Amino acid sequence: MTRVPITLACWDYDRTRALADGTVRPDGVDLTYLNLPIEETFFRMLRHREFEAAEMSLSSYVTAAAADPNAGGLVAIPVFPSRAFRHHGIYVHSGSGIEKPSDLVGRTVGVPEYQLTAVVWIRGILADRHDVPVASVHYRTGGMHSPGRVEKQVLNLPPEIDVAPIAPHRTLADMLVTGEIDALYAPRTPRPILEGRPEVRRLFSEPRAVEEEYARDTGIFPIMHTVVLRRDIYEARPWLAGSLFGAFERAKSLSLARMAETAANPYLVPWLYDEVERTQALLGQDFWPYGLEANRQTLDVFLRYAHEQGLTGRQLAPDELFAPETHARHVI
Structure with a gap:
């Protein structure tokens, strides 16, 4: 054959x-x-x-x-x-005053692309379990470590969802360090976290415990x-x-x-x-x-x-x- x-x-x-x-x-x-x-x-x-x-x-x-x-x-x-699991993929600027998930409401959050699967899960979990409606956050898209990233697909989003690109020469990681964005949702660990930069931390201090609780409650991986x-x-x-x-x-x-x-x-x-x-x-x-x-x-x-x-x-x-x-x- x-x-x-x-x-x-x-x-x-x-x-x-x-x-x-x-x-x-x-x-x-x-x-x-x-x-x-x-x-x-x-x-x-x-x-x-x-x-x-x-x-x-x-x-x-x-x-x-x-x-x-x-x-x-x-x-x-x-x-x-x-x-x-993606609870560990929520990062915040240390001076933003964000201590719990609901503090994200009204804030500006970076995402490499709005449609990324990891980011869809993060937004959905925050809305379902932590009182952060999807439209309550301002989303800014772009490259995390290299400038110029754009959405792979054309999106037709409802007007209540605020999504806009960052400047083409900027990166989300740098903007998180400077506090120009309050938080970042991302599938990859940003370089400032790996470098131990004090300006940046995870939203959940013990993300594995939160992720295991989510798995027990929902049965979802x-x-x-x-x-x-x-x-x-x-x-x-x-x-x-x-x-x-x-x-x-x-x-x-x-x-x-x-x-x-x-x-x-x-x-x-x-x-x-x-x-x-x-x-x-x-x-x-x-x-x-x-x-x-x-x-x-x-x-x-x-x-x-x-x-x-x-x-x-x-x-x-x-x-x-x-x-x-x-x-x-x-x-x-």
Whole structure:
């Protein structure tokens, strides 16, 4: 059987490494795995559709799906290579007087892009659990460490949401240090935090405790990225969706098995066994699930947030996002 050549652009995750090195081969596919920085992958796939398949920002894909029945020429499979709690991604200027989440109301907050998945989660969590309505904050967009960053997609936001770019020669990290913005929501840790600058601190002094409380209360482990196929590739061979889904599942299972090894520690984490047990006690044995049904609640919440924040004209349903061939798939 001739295998279908597919180029997949995806970052270097432990849960996808078996795909990258060929240990796991998708059925019927000759896979070329391109290990690229996530921002580059998103930009090239959204703007130019350069790859047959790619890791993709959940927010960018949802925004495209809401604007176009064909999701801008893409179709997703329910694989989620990136997930993260995001309470630790809220940073404040130390002299801003912001001591608790509700102090953010009326303030000016930097975001690299309004539509970033991490930022959608942060705004939604602050609105749901901390009395910070989305429209109560003034958002300023731009590069965090390098000037000139712009939104990857054109947004049509309601007038009550105030979003504007910073000056093209400025960066959000510098403006947070000087107090020109009161706070920053970001997926990456800003350089001033890494440098120990006293002008900047996290909003939550013990973010892990807050994130664990959120997980216990909601059962949600926030999804950041999914995986998409170019629609022309998918429509020519719909079976590719299931083949890739199964391969991602098998690769993840190998990573989970490797984490369970205790005779010799496979990772640079001294108490890995304890970390795994602690995580499973909180999030369950399969704490990083793929598949539609296992993630329906999390996706429902994210899609509500996207709609409430003006990114989608209506609230999408999770079933609308993924290739039908994958809806009932769950392979271990």
